[in-house]
Amino acid sequence: MAPQSNKQWTVNGTSGFDALKFNENAPIPKLGDKDVLVRFHGASLNYRDLIIPKGQYPFPQRDGVVPASDGSGTVEEVGGQVTRFKKGDEVVTLFNQGHLGGSLNPTINETGVGGVIDGTLRQYGKFDEQGLVKKPKNLNFLEASTLSCAGLTAWNGLYGxxxxxxxxxxxxxxxxxxxxxxxxxxxxxxxxxxxxxxxxxxxxxxxxxxxxxxxxxxxxxxxxxxxxxxxxxxxxxxxxxxxxxxxxxxxxxxxxxxxxxxxxxxxxxxxxxxxxxxxxxxxxxxxxxxxxVLVGSRLMFEDMNRAVEANNIKPVVDEKVFSLEEVREAYEYMWAQKHFGKLCIRID
The missing domain is CATH 3.40.50.720 (NAD(P)-binding Rossmann-like Domain)
Structure with missing residues (x-):
């Protein structure tokens, strides 16, 4: 059966972490021909996510956006013209959905997940098939959810x-x-x-x-x-x-x-x-x-994932993992710098 409801967070305003709002019955996104519906199992937070509700992020953002760029899950459904993925594939989100290769430009900069495009702090998310990559086989969903921003940014810094x-x-x-x-x-x-x-x-x-x-x-x-x-x-x-x-x-x-x-x-x-x-x-x-350096392209992401698999690189995940309902507590925990490595959210 197709999913009927969608738990998700949104960022409404710039008053701080109280701008984070939880909705237990949000609609399931409707797919276009080139879209993929992802059922998320894990997400991770970045410093960027903490400063967006505080009004301190210097790049494009949209009020009411679903926060967080980083997430990993399973393909639940695909549009009629999707060729890159099929139901059951395990995937990870691309930070800038339009950055497939080459250099950034102002248009690509308007495609940031969790800033302009709805992000990963929800059960189900819709993405263009070009804005996803295959999950490395050696990682679980929480580990894979850390790659989209921090992993790819580090890779770009060393190889870009x-x-x-x-x-x-x-x-x-x-x-x-x-x-x-x-x-x-x-x-x-x-x-x-x-x-x-x-x-x-x-x-x-x-x-x-x-x-x-x-x-x-x-x-x-x-x-x-x-x-x-x-x-x-x-x-x-x-x-x-x-x-x-x-x-x-x-x-x-x-x-x-x-x-x-x-x-x-x-x-x-x-x-x-x-x-x-x-x-x-x-x-x-x-x-x-x-x-x-502003993260990196999908081609870089795919290169990085090959290295992650070949060298069995395991992302460092903080020992404390929060549930989707505990997102505001996770923001507070990370803001207090209590974490080591990546802070993850488990999504059922």
Whole structure:
């Protein structure tokens, strides 16, 4: 029997987490010829999801949208002209539904799931067949639900600039223990790179070492961690890649760590946007490439999934998993930074 009801969350306004509204009897989306109906089994949260209801997200969004970009589930039904999927296939959502390959453009930027297009915090969701990928066979639904944003962003940061793509023997600097940083650590190690990770506690440092980090620097104890990272590299020349998640507050240290002709991929601004920060001239004086990264394309996603399967890479999921009804509590938990790795929502 076709599903009759759909539990889902929406973001109504920008008053904070009380803008999250739960509906236990929302309609099931109706399919067009090229659409796929997905029954979600897992979703995961990103920092982006937390700041959208607070009115702090700098990219396009729509009031009343179903939140969250990341989700994994089973194909429940397909439109009459769908060729990429069939009922029963296990799939994962693409962050920007229009970003199939190549570069972003303003039109593609208007296709963000959980921002403009209804997202994954619901039981059933409709997507164009081009906006989904096959789930890696080695992952369960919760693990797979972490790939759409954090996983693909990390992959883009390491491989998206083809002329400087990560290769065996490179050195990589990651920051913290959020989803992107841990994925970057795992991808870099599977490629034969050396990884320097930063963190704020001894306990997290031990976990990073267990995940494969070759060196860990406590940035609270060592405020000049960028220079320390550089000194760890051969001949103290610096690292080839930095995954920059802190933003303006950490960029000065990233510039101290980077090698000549290295790449700093700016992923986010977890450290805030105020305060002193480097200028464009610092890119010249450090002779490096600084690039902004906004997730990645479907072609990148498929490349990443092949690597995930080939290397049996397992995303790090926080030990606490929330139900769909507990989404607001999950937002609060993540905002308080109680999570390690990706925070997941189990959807029945």
């Amino acid at each position: 600039l083809e002329s400087r793509a990560l290769k065996q023997g490179d050195w990589v600097l990651t920051q913290g223990t959020g989803g992107v940083s841990i994925f970057a650590l795992q991808f870099a190690k599977s490629a034969g790179a050396t990884v320097i990770a930063t963190t704020s506690s001894a306990a997290k440092a031990e976990t990073l070492k267990k995940l494969g980090a070759d060196h860990v620097i406590n940035y609270k104890e060592d405020t000049n961690w960028g220079e320390t990272a550089r000194k760890l590299t051969p001949d103290q020349l610096g690292v080839h890649h930095v995954l920059e998640v802190g933003g303006p507050t950490t960029m000065a240290q990233s510039l101290k760590a980077i090698k000549i002709d290295g790449v700093i991929s700016i992923i986010g601004f977890l450290g805030g946007v105020k305060g002193d920060q480097p200028t464009f001239l610092d890119c010249l004086t450090n002779i490096c490439t600084v690039r902004g």
